[in-house]
Amino acid sequence: MKRVLCLDAVGGAAGDMVLGALLDLGVDAHAVEAALRGLDLDGWTMSVERTVRGSVSATKVHFLPTPSTVPQNPGLSQDHDHDHDHDHDHRHSHDHRHSHDHGHSHDHGSEPHFPGQPDRSWSVIRALIEQSALPVAVRRRAIAIFQRLAESEARVHGGSADTVHFHEVGGVDAILDIVGCAVAIELLGVDDIIAGPLPVGRGWVRCAHGRMPLPAPATLYLMEGWPTEPGVDRMEQVTPTGAAIWTTVGRSAPLPASTVESVGYGAGSRELPDRPNVVRAWLGTVPSPIPPHIDDGHSDNIDRVQVLAAQIDDMSPEHLSPLFDALFAAGAVDATATPVHMKKGRVGLKVEALSPKDREDSVAEAFLRHSTTFGVRCWSTRRTILDRWHESVDTPWGAVRIKVGAWQGEVLQASPEYEDVAQAARAGGVPTLQVHAAARAAWTARGPSHDD
Helix, strand or coil: CEEEEEEECCCCECHHHHHHHHHHHCCCHHHHHHHHCCCCCCCEEEEEEEEEECCEEEEEEEEEECHHHCCCCCCCCCCCCCCCCCCCCCCECCCCCCCCCCCCCCCCCCCCCCCCCCCCEHHHHHHHHHCCCCCHHHHHHHHHHHHHHHHHHHHHHCCCHHHCECCHHHCHHHHHHHHHHHHHHHHHCCCEEEECCEEECCEEEEECCEEEEECCHHHHHHCCCCCEEECCCCCCCECHHHHHHHHHHCECCCCCCCEEEEEEEEECCCCCCCCCCEEEEEEEEECCCCCCCCCCCCCCCEEEEEEEEEEECCCCHHHHHHHHHHHHHHCCCEEEEEEEECHHHCEEEEEEEEECHHHHHHHHHHHHHHCCCCCCEEEEEEEECCEEEEEEEEECCEEEEEEEEEECCEEEEEEECHHHHHHHHHHHCCCHHHHHHHHHHHHHHHCCCCCC
């Protein structure tokens, strides 16, 4: 079985709304908060509460400054349109019960939650994430989201993505929203994410750049190639943060036939006149397909990709790992480095990356920015791939996901996910080889269940 996450922008899409929906699905809020503490960001608290939007019960997430970080100035109010939802059941709270209107969520004109925060550049935020204690997969997903944000902002204002200075989306709460969504998706352990159309209305919004048309220019760039539907005029239903998360982690596709496991709702900050202001999410299980025989190159098991390559002879090997991180964040699905003998008798590296066609330009830019190469070769090819999904097994040191590969319904490969193995090994104080062997033995003893 494959696990599919489906996202529905009922009232719009903002970072806190997506995160709220994922928590409402059952992701442990304490686990998300613990992971976010791995970022070098101080002075914040997280609270989660039940609220109602348009008669729909939903989860509302707040990232708020700690009292010591709020200036003691009576002229600075932290009210931000309190909704006073404190009569609802609090699922996970840090002694803060008011529903705040986030500056980056449907209201760019409100006071920022974290006064005095700098306008961080994309390079600063990337370093913050790369140097964090977050799992590799979470870092890559969060960096990919911010990379698309930076590229859209650069198109709006000119200049390069690396030098873009974020305003609302560079604040502490926006960073925590994006990274929090990356953490929650990893904790869900899904195999696919399908995201629906985004609502678009007309009108104007006021932000750090002044008065801007709706959808905000950066948001509209992020929605290129994405289906839209009519929204509420004169109200920002989709924020840049929400659009970046939506279009980076998800894909637009018809909903598959599936069995619904669980449903969650994430609340926005305002009530809408004609619909509940929520993001709806649900988990479904989809039977693994039995593909047809390969005959003409058009089977579901044929994956058409771009190969991007560069030969490098003047870069220290210590920079290879950051280059790989940048390639994966830009959208590469695989990357390798091979020693080669180059002109002038030099020994160098041939670095190759596989990329989907729509991420080719971003991967090429990552090569140019994060290596010493002066050019990147690119050509189209195809690869024959196994159907794959994840199953979970229990070991004495915790659960470990097994990546399973099948061909025409026959399981051929099963491999424990290294990140799960490493995390369990660290927690148990044992070698990774021991956890890996235990996970393999547990899967072999059970056999592929097709139920996870």
